[in-house]
Amino acid sequence: MSDYHDDLRLAHVLADAADAATMDRFQALDLQVETKPDMTPVSEADKAAEELIRGQLQRARPRDAVLGEEYGIKGTGPRRWVIDPIDGTKNYVRGVPVWATLISLMVEGEDGYQPVVGVVSAPALGRRWWAARGAGAFTGRSLTSASRLGVSRVGRLQDASFAYSSLSGWEEQGRLGGFLDLTRACWRTRGYGDFWPYMMVAEGSLDICAEPELSLWDMAALAVVVQEAGGTFTGLDGVPGPHSGNAAASNGLLHSELLDHLNRRD
CATH class of the missing domain: 3.30.540.10 (Fructose-1,6-Bisphosphatase, subunit A, domain 1)
Structure with a gap:
């Protein structure tokens, strides 16, 4: 326990x-x-x-x-x-x-x-x-009426579902080109936004998600849920946890590719 x-x-x-x-x-x-x-x-x-x-x-x-x-x-x-x-x-x-x-x-x-x-x-x-x-x-x-969460096992970007909040933040940080390349590489993209895509990564209905600018209170609860579901939660700098001022979450199998795309500067 x-x-x-x-x-x-x-x-x-x-x-x-x-x-x-x-x-x-x-x-x-x-x-x-x-x-x-x-x-x-x-x-x-x-x-x-x-x-x-x-x-x-x-x-x-x-x-x-x-x-x-x-x-x-x-x-x-x-x-x-x-x-x-x-x-x-x-x-x-x-x-x-x-x-x-x-x-x-x-x-x-x-x-x-x-x-x-x-x-x-x-x-x-x-x-x-x-x-x-x-x-x-x-x-x-x-607590007594619950189902355990687990991330997906999708291992290829061309089979992955990717969620994000908006385009403006990526553009402001000079990351829009890599972001758009990522959307083209994935099977499906959706703009769910806020907490929801991280929870869908944790339950396996999404494979990757990211946001370019967040505060600690936006991420702390999300990070432990994703991690305990078997996923990976880092900043765009690859540092584990919710302290980087931005976030990338995945099933773990796709994390390095997710970061590679989003760290390409325009």
Whole structure:
């Protein structure tokens, strides 16, 4: 059994509370939306969900630090909860059901902070995925009603399904040529975006996905789920984990080819 079973159970409790709060305001006609300094939207639901999770963590794990997208970091120590209250806020505010609450526990070790627990809860899709280090990755309605996740065994790019969010970020970084070559080399490409393609890599319905610019709270929960499903999660620099400011995920068999394409500069 994983050493993090109790933390995983707590992450599910946190996700349950966040799901109730976010679904209560999803598609509300009077939803309040603001623009942050980085020109991305934040809704009242983002703030309320993060406040709710922080409050429960303060009661249940008062010694742990918390890092969230909306309110930054509070506390210090070897254990740090990382929260994205709504990953996919632009979808959320437009009534598109592809958004999720991401909750991860990161623990400090020899290689810095690494995620050991991750829960990805997408209530508008009726889906949830989770993992704990050494215990595998799962999807289902609860800890007791779940199916184990496993990545695909596709070993050739011409047979692979590739997902991405948009073209603009690749173009801004001078990587568009390699990105387009990758799309031409693959069997199928789709722009699912945000958390969803990483979860589909974990469950084997996609083979590769990548994004050129992400924050830690966008990636921490996704990384441990992909890794525990048998996949590979790195930055575009090939460094394992969620610390590179961007992400590439695969079934492992295609990872070097994925990185080779995306690191070709225009």
